[in-house]
Amino acid sequence: MNSAVLRERRNARDSATACLPPEILSRIFQHLADMSREKGNMNFSQSYRRCLQVSIVCRRWRALALNTSTLWTEIHSSMPRSCWNTFLIRSRLSLLSVRVKKWDRISIRRCQDILGQLHRVQTLDLGLSTVDDEDLDA
Numbered sequence: 551m552n553s554a555v556l557r558e559r560r561n562a563r564d565s566a567t568a569c570l571p572p573e574i575l576s577r578i579f580q581h582l583a584d585m586s587r588e589k590g591n592m593n594f595s596q597s598y599r600r601c602l603q604v605s606i607v608c609r610r611w612r613a614l615a616l617n618t619s620t621l622w623t624e625i626h627s628s629m630p631r632s633c634w635n636t637f638l639i640r641s642r643l644s645l646l647s648v649r650v651k652k653w654d655r656i657s658i659r660r661c662q663d664i665l666g667q668l669h670r671v672q673t674l675d676l677g678l679s680t681v682d683d684e685d686l687d688a
Contacts, residue, residue: 579615601615604621619644623641625648627650649675650677
């Protein structure tokens with residue numbers, strides 16, 4: 551047996567969370583995510599970081615985080631396309647919170663994505679570009 555497998559087994563056995571059922575650990579992950587959201591105005595990097603942090607602790611946590619759909623429900627227009635798609639897929643059928651910083655500058659594809667998921671959008675935060683002073687004079 552290779553050393554990586556042995557380390558994984560030892561870590562799983564010795565871990566303080568090893569005795570927690572996946573449902574409880576998943577709820578803890580969700581609680582951490584909710585605490586982050588309560589701090590207000592999360593941006594893409596904060597949302598992504600929250601999901602990433604719990605998914606890199608160990609293989610068990612990674613598998614659980616990737617399968618906890620509610621961790622992946624905060625999507626932002628500033629996300630790179632690959633992250634946007636990943637969050638939509640991992641969130642499965644959970645309700646979404648969508649934040650679009652500049653609605654009038656969002657791509658047609660992202661608009662189509664949002665409209666295609668409208669049945670599960672719980673929160674939709676649309677921002678608009680600010681009008682320049684010279685546009686007001688015209």
